[in-house]
Each structure stands twice: as C-alpha cells, then as structure tokens.
Amino acid sequence: MPPELMTDLTITLVIFLVSIGMVFKGKVLKAAKTGTPTTSLEKLHKRGAMFLICGSIVAIIQVIKLVSFL
Numbered sequence: 001m002p003p004e005l006m007t008d009l010t011i012t013l014v015i016f017l018v019s020i021g022m023v024f025k026g027k028v029l030k031a032a033k034t035g036t037p038t039t040s041l042e043k044l045h046k047r048g049a050m051f052l053i054c055g056s057i058v059a060i061i062q063v064i065k066l067v068s069f070l
Contacts, residue, residue, distance in 0.1 A: 009069060016062035022055030 029048030035041040 005069070009066075012062055012065050012069075016059060016066070019055045019058035019062060022051045023059065024055075026051030026053075026055060 026048045029044050029051060032041065032044045032048070035044060
C-alpha cells in the first residue's frame, strides 16, 4: 500500500472511532434521568440528540469512505 493511502485509511479509521464515541455519548446523555446543577435535563437530552445525529452522520460517511478503499 502506498503511504498516502495508508495515511488516509488511518485518518478515516480514527474519525470513525470518534464518531462511534459521539454516538455513545449521545445515548448516555439521552438516558440521563436527572440534570446537573448547571444544566437542565432538557438541555442534556437536546445535546444527546445532537451527538447521536452528528455521530451517526459522520459514521455513515466514514463507512462509505472505507468501502470505497476496498
């Protein structure tokens, strides 16, 4: 494999792992039962939804890029 392709593949895999982390964090925030003293429960649920949506979109894009390498 050429170095450029290997670098691109590594970056794609790292971004994919970060997007999986975003989805996981979104699920945790949406499952929160109580708010913290500085943030309300509704705000946590909105952040959780945002993390879920953004993480899912980025993960789909990275999977498409990975498939195009093969």
